[in-house]
Amino acid sequence: MLKKIVAAAALTAAVSSPASADIKIGFVTTLTTPAAVVGRDMRDAVELALEHIGGRMGPEAVEVVYGDDEFNAQKGKQATERLLLRDDVDLVAGYIWSNVLLASAPVVLSAGKLLISANAGPAPLAGRRCHENFFNISWQNDQTPMALGELLNREAIRSLYIVAPNYVAGQNMVAGVERVFAGEVVGKDMTVWPSQRDWSAELSKIKAAGPEGVFMFYPGPAGPAFVKQYEQAGLIDAIPLFSVYTFDSISLPLFQEAGIDAVLGSKMTQFWAPDLRNDQNQKFVAAFRKKYGRYPSFYAAQSYDSMFFIKSAVEAVGGDVQDVDGMRSALRKAEFPSVRGQFRMGSNHFPVQNFYERTVVEDADGNWTTSVGPVVLEDHQDPYASQCEMGG
Amino acid sequence: MDYVLLIEQLLNGFQLGIILFLMAAGLTLVFGIMDLVNLAHGSLFMIGAFVGGTLTLATGSLMLGAVLMVPAMFAIGVLVETIALRTLYRRSHLDQVLATFGLILFFNEATRLIWGPEGLAVPLPDFLEGTVALGAGITYPLYRVVIIVIGILVALGLYLLVARTRFGMLVRAGASNRVMAGALGVNIPVLFSLVFGIGAVLAGLAGLIITPITQAAIGMGEDVLILAFVVIVIGGIGSVRGAFVAALLTGIIDTMGRSFLDVILLLFLSPNAAESAGPALSSMLIYILMAGILFFRPQGLFPPRSATAAP
Numbered sequence: 113m114l115k116k117i118v119a120a121a122a123l124t125a126a127v128s129s130p131a132s133a134d135i136k137i138g139f140v141t142t143l144t145t146p147a148a149v150v151g152r153d154m155r156d157a158v159e160l161a162l163e164h165i166g167g168r169m170g171p172e173a174v175e176v177v178y179g180d181d182e183f184n185a186q187k188g189k190q191a192t193e194r195l196l197l198r199d200d201v202d203l204v205a206g207y208i209w210s211n212v213l214l215a216s217a218p219v220v221l222s223a224g225k226l227l228i229s230a231n232a233g234p235a236p237l238a239g240r241r242c243h244e245n246f247f248n249i250s251w252q253n254d255q256t257p258m259a260l261g262e263l264l265n266r267e268a269i270r271s272l273y274i275v276a277p278n279y280v281a282g283q284n285m286v287a288g289v290e291r292v293f294a295g296e297v298v299g300k301d302m303t304v305w306p307s308q309r310d311w312s313a314e315l316s317k318i319k320a321a322g323p324e325g326v327f328m329f330y331p332g333p334a335g336p337a338f339v340k341q342y343e344q345a346g347l348i349d350a351i352p353l354f355s356v357y358t359f360d361s362i363s364l365p366l367f368q369e370a371g372i373d374a375v376l377g378s379k380m381t382q383f384w385a386p387d388l389r390n391d392q393n394q395k396f397v398a399a400f401r402k403k404y405g406r407y408p409s410f411y412a413a414q415s416y417d418s419m420f421f422i423k424s425a426v427e428a429v430g431g432d433v434q435d436v437d438g439m440r441s442a443l444r445k446a447e448f449p450s451v452r453g454q455f456r457m458g459s460n461h462f463p464v465q466n467f468y469e470r471t472v473v474e475d476a477d478g479n480w481t482t483s484v485g486p487v488v489l490e491d492h493q494d495p496y497a498s499q500c501e502m503g504g
Numbered sequence: 505m506d507y508v509l510l511i512e513q514l515l516n517g518f519q520l521g522i523i524l525f526l527m528a529a530g531l532t533l534v535f536g537i538m539d540l541v542n543l544a545h546g547s548l549f550m551i552g553a554f555v556g557g558t559l560t561l562a563t564g565s566l567m568l569g570a571v572l573m574v575p576a577m578f579a580i581g582v583l584v585e586t587i588a589l590r591t592l593y594r595r596s597h598l599d600q601v602l603a604t605f606g607l608i609l610f611f612n613e614a615t616r617l618i619w620g621p622e623g624l625a626v627p628l629p630d631f632l633e634g635t636v637a638l639g640a641g642i643t644y645p646l647y648r649v650v651i652i653v654i655g656i657l658v659a660l661g662l663y664l665l666v667a668r669t670r671f672g673m674l675v676r677a678g679a680s681n682r683v684m685a686g687a688l689g690v691n692i693p694v695l696f697s698l699v700f701g702i703g704a705v706l707a708g709l710a711g712l713i714i715t716p717i718t719q720a721a722i723g724m725g726e727d728v729l730i731l732a733f734v735v736i737v738i739g740g741i742g743s744v745r746g747a748f749v750a751a752l753l754t755g756i757i758d759t760m761g762r763s764f765l766d767v768i769l770l771l772f773l774s775p776n777a778a779e780s781a782g783p784a785l786s787s788m789l790i791y792i793l794m795a796g797i798l799f800f801r802p803q804g805l806f807p808p809r810s811a812t813a814a815p
Contacts, residue, residue: 144613145621146722149620301783304787309718310520310718312519312759316513317763336625340719341718344628344635344645344647344648369627371627
């Protein structure tokens with residue numbers, strides 16, 4: 113009996129740790145549940161990045177081990193623990209959801225490993241709970257809606273109606289817009305998340321309020337549903353719709369399939385767009401489209417960046433990933449070709465970067481995508497950086 | 505608060521009620537007649553949306569898709585009943601809950617494997633797009649009017665089926681006293697399969713007609729299922745009439761809460777408190793309604809006759 117157990121344990125160990133890789137990176141994302149569509153984009157981008165760097169960072173061969181958070185903070189934490197304990201990864205990256213990241217971060221940081229968020233940017237980790245071993249390679253949650261507030265001011269929108277889901281990120285997005293928007297907010301509905309998919313009551317209220325613009329935030333599949341109903345209620349030609357994180361390469365094909373051409377021309381803000389002009393981005397977007405037959409989303413862009421970001425640090429320490437101090441100071445420099453072009457790492461380890469206007473357009477082949485416009489916020493740092501007092 | 509908004513919100517509540525009724529009608533029959541707690545009823549809602557949506561995209565017509573979906577859903581319902589649920593009738597409700605919860609996981613993953621994680625968008629035919637003027641300054645999305653009309657027609661058809669046909673008599677007999685109906689020679693297994701099949705068709709229809717509005721997504725049925733359980737508890741388990749009244753009541757109260765509660769709270773609270781209390785309270789409203797109704801009528805509004813007389 114004991115022999116059997118030992119043999120089984122040995123077998124598991126042999127299976128889970130192939131001897132070939134010198135560096136192991138844990139990557140936590142959502143691979144099941146309806147949100148897996150986001151996780152798929154991230155994994156595809158990571159795989160593409162590995163292909164582009166030939167599976168090597170400096171002298172070392174790299175292996176990425178994926179963890180599935182199942183769209184759930186507790187499961188995400190367990191997946192992180194498994195990566196650290198069972199797979200013995202050298203550092204951990206990924207994380208779509210702010211709540212998953214907040215639950216998992218203490219596990220990685222207390223193990224003394226580096227943690228790199230490829231999407232989630234919750235306020236605590238940018239401010240009071242910032243950590244020397246935590247880096248973010250996307251953005252802080254408040255920044256994109258702040259840019260949108262500025263865009264609304266530029267478009268001379270004086271009265272705004274806000275519809276967003278009633279959970280942490282939804283509240284952050286609304287707070288970000290309200291922080292910058294100079295006009296009057298004539299109405300605000302925070303809806304049940306994630307279950308509410310029918311906004312008939314809210315749309316009737318919008319119609320009655322008659323604002324000059326509507327701001328909405330519905331990530332994932334809820335976004336297309338909202339816009340569809342917005343159109344069916346006869347509002348789309350009457351009141352311009354502004355959004356963040358709602359129209360991306362994941363949702364736009366669904367809009368196109370459903371023939372909701374009213375979304376063409378809708379405006380948003382973001383740090384990146386598929387047609388942002390720089391060499392790294394053009395290479396990334398072209399290769400991604402060639403390999404997977406679709407446009408990459410911003411999730412994919414960030415994930416692609418995260419691999420090059422890590423690579424720059426591994427090369428700086430000559431492949432000795434145990435040298436966390438050396439890795440950290442290389443990461444702080446952020447010297448790697450980013451798909452967003454030039455940017456720098458802020459004092460709280462969140463990017464200080466430009467935010468652009470983005471518009472939904474049809475490309476030359478008839479695919480719906482987004483096109484980058486003028487800079488809305490230049491070299492923007494998140495509002496929490498001043499609260500971060502980093503030891504070391 | 506002008507009357508145009510009020511009437512629009514009433515229509516919105518009515519339309520939500522219709523969807524809830526289509527879900528609850530099948531659920532209440534299955535629970536009332538077969539004494540089976542079927543958590544997987546929400547999965548049938550989802551399957552209806554995906555199967556019906558696929559048929560719609562294949563045929564290019566929403567109506568053709570809906571017509572073809574009816575036999576498909578009936579077959580799926582009968583299949584599920586025969587394969588998975590038949591063995592559960594004699595088991596306790598807890599076993600049924602466990603097993604049908606397993607079915608939810610199975611159907612969600614199966615849907616993900618077949619259609620992928622991104623869901624399905626079903627376009628609305630052009631002639632159903634846009635809004636209609638209902639007079640007095642009220643404009644309302646045409647498709648939502650169509651949903652209300654379809655729902656009323658189905659309710660009427662179901663009422664005639666249950667109240668006026670021989671099959672309906674057997675169903676009512678089954679709901680009142682299953683053992684006695686069986687003893688009098690009713691073929692219970694066939695009756696159960698038929699009832700379950702009809703429930704599946706109704707749930708699938710609800711899923712399909714809401715899809716052009718909300719899109720089909722994995723797990724879309726679970727949230728509706730909870731509301732549908734509230735509806736059948738309020739309406740009285742086993743009663744189609746109860747389900748109809750309770751569904752409309754639930755739909756209208758839920759919608760009214762979402763639309764006007766924050767305005768009403770503003771009369772008593774500060775804007776910040778009203779803003780955060782409004783959504784919280786409005787999502788509790790229907791459960792408060794359920795608790796209130798159960799306090800005065802523990803069997804629901806329209807319990808089947810024998811249920812009240814049962815010891």
